Amino acid sequence: QVQLVESGGGLVQAGGSLRLSCAASGRTLSTYDMAWFRQVPGKEREFVAAISWDGGRTDYADSVKGRFTISRDNAKITVYLEMNSLKPEDTAVYYCAAARTWLGRRQLEYEYWGQGTQVTVSS
Numbered sequence: 001q002v003q004l005v006e007s008g009g010g011l012v013q014a015g016g017s018l019r020l021s022c023a024a025s026g027r028t029l030s031t032y033d034m035a036w037f038r039q040v041p042g043k044e045r046e047f048v049a050a051i052s053w054d055g056g057r058t059d060y061a062d063s064v065k066g067r068f069t070i071s072r073d074n075a076k077i078t079v080y081l082e083m084n085s086l087k088p089e090d091t092a093v094y095y096c097a098a099a100r101t102w103l104g105r106r107q108l109e110y111e112y113w114g115q116g117t118q119v120t121v122s123s
Contacts, residue, residue, distance in 0.1 A: 002026040002112045004096050009117030012086055016121070020081040022096030022114055029112075030074040033099050036081045037107055038092035038119075047105040048094070049081060059104050064090075086121045093118050 008020040022034065035050035049070040050059045058070055069082040079096055094117050097110035 002029070002098070004098060004112055004114035006094060006096055006114045006117040009094060009119045011120045011122065014086060014088055014121055014123050016086050017082070017084045018086065018119060020083065020094055020096075020117060020119070022079040022081075024077040024079075024098065024112075029077050029098050031100075032112075033102050034070075034072060034079040035097045035099075035103070035107075035110065036070060036079075036094055037097060038090075038094045039116075040092045045095070045107060047107060050102075050104050051079065052102060057102065061105075083119070086119075088121045088123045091119060091121050 003025045005023050012018055031053045033052050036048040037045050038048050039045040047061050048064055049068055051070045051072055055072055067085045072079045096114045098112040099110045103109050
């Protein structure tokens, strides 16, 4: 049983920073590509960032490029999302996902998903 557990969400003022973590358990996911998505109630879940299993490839949504950084620590089987210069429009539930091959933004094909962590950015 694979579990992805997100943490690090919270309430922050606009311009502030947060670091989200996604810890994997149940199976070694060190060879899995990972990604972050986010969803606002009433809207479709959207891609945020993705990273390959070795960290050598990354992709970002245009809306977060230059402000967010995705990284991973395979020794800890944890993926991070460093979020800087946060804006109210970044408010959402953030989910991490895992896949055996590079999917990038193709969220429907990710195999494993976490339960999400709420990020709220106040203006």
